[in-house]
Amino acid sequence: MVVYLVGAGPGDPELITLKAIRVLKRADVVVYDRLAGEEILGYAPEDAKLIYVGKKAGEHHKTQDEINRILVEEGKKHETVVRLKGGDPFVFGRGGEELLALREAGVEARVIPGVTSAVGVPTSAGLPVTHRGVATSFTVVTGHEDPTKPEKQVHWDYRADTLIILMGVGNVRENMQEIMKHRPPETPVCVIERGTTEDERVILGTLEDIAEKDLRPPGIIVVGEVVNVYREIRGSQG
Ligand SMILES: C[S@@+](CC[C@H](N)C(=O)[O-])C[C@H]1O[C@@H](n2cnc3c(N)ncnc32)[C@H](O)[C@@H]1O
Known part of the structure; x- marks a missing residue:
């Protein structure tokens, strides 16, 4: 049993x-x-x-x-x-x-164990979460902290090069604003919706403008210079 x-x-x-x-x-x-x-x-x-x-x-x-x-x-x-x-x-x-x-x-x-979407979704889309000379660390964080918690645990001042946000599409505006207190507004951002499935969509932007785009959950939000590596990889695919 x-x-x-x-x-x-x-x-x-x-x-x-x-x-x-x-x-x-x-x-x-x-x-x-x-x-x-x-x-x-x-x-x-x-x-x-x-x-x-x-x-x-x-x-x-x-x-x-x-x-x-x-x-x-x-x-x-x-x-x-x-x-x-x-x-x-x-x-x-x-x-x-x-x-x-x-x-x-x-x-x-x-x-x-299973392949977590936190890494499996970006990887499958061709977005490396670490990259030599660009990112040596990543943090995985929830974009939807339980509002009933007595004290907030997510403060958005993470030092890792790449931020990977799960459950964050619904709160994208508020979260990007919080992150902009610690990172420049032009920091690249990538949202991957329904990764690894036939309905996968990839939306690119920056901390400043990603919330203006048409985003639909569930999605993974990746913040950091690795998003430019993804652009380069995608561009080189022709
Ligand atoms: C409750 S969490 C569960 C995470 C899961 N245990 C894991 O390891 O992937 C659900 C969140 O995972 C992310 N997620 C799960 N599958 C996804 C997929 N195929 N594409 C994009 N995001 C996904 C979304 O951020 C979604 O809101």
């Missing part, structure tokens, strides 16, 4: 690991939320129980406590339960909370 917290990768169903496919193929239960590529569910046996716990318009969506409870209950009843998550389960995926809840309930749990 094991619950596997499994990273499904950023969207392209081929960007899942062999290990993840191996456990999905013998899953009795798959607990999943919105995935960029639902074809991945096709790796599970036909008679596997599929439990959707993501948000759906007009429907009550499950709280994290409810999801934890489902995982514990299913984990006690079945041989193999797969908790499938987009990207990597521990990068803004609340996988740590689920692992703690399972461990506290005495249910065996293992984690299978």
Whole structure:
């Protein structure tokens, strides 16, 4: 009886690991939320129980406590339960909370990493997040901090050369303004929407003007000189 917290990768169903496919193929239960590529569910046996716990318009969506409870209950009843998550389960995926809840309930749990969108999406688009002579470091940060937190943890004064912002499209204007307190307004910015899927869109701009563009979530926002390297790579593709 094991619950596997499994990273499904950023969207392209081929960007899942062999290990993840191996456990999905013998899953009795798959607990999943919105995935960029639902074809991945096709790796599970036909008679596997599929439990959707993501948000759906007009429907009550499950709280994290409810999801934890489902995982514990299913984990006690079945041989193999797969908790499938987009990207990597521990990068803004609340996988740590689920692992703690399972461990506290005495249910065996293992984690299978996934290709996180934070790096996989820029890489797949041809945008290197580090580049010799241009960027030696990157920071991955949320663009949507839980407003109920007693104290803000995101202050936008990061020293890394490249900033990679997840969940940031909705707050792009406010966030770019905050970043401009620490970086010049002409700093290049790239937004990659629905990366690694057929609907991928790439939008280029600067800290000053990116919020004026037509942006649609979900997307990754990359801030820094590496965006110019991406332009060069793209330009050289002809
Ligand atoms: C709740 S976080 C989950 C991140 C996930 N655990 C990971 O490692 O990629 C969701 C955010 O990831 C980013 N994201 C996930 N998949 C994406 C994709 N295919 N293209 C662009 N952004 C993506 C978006 O910023 C989205 O708002």
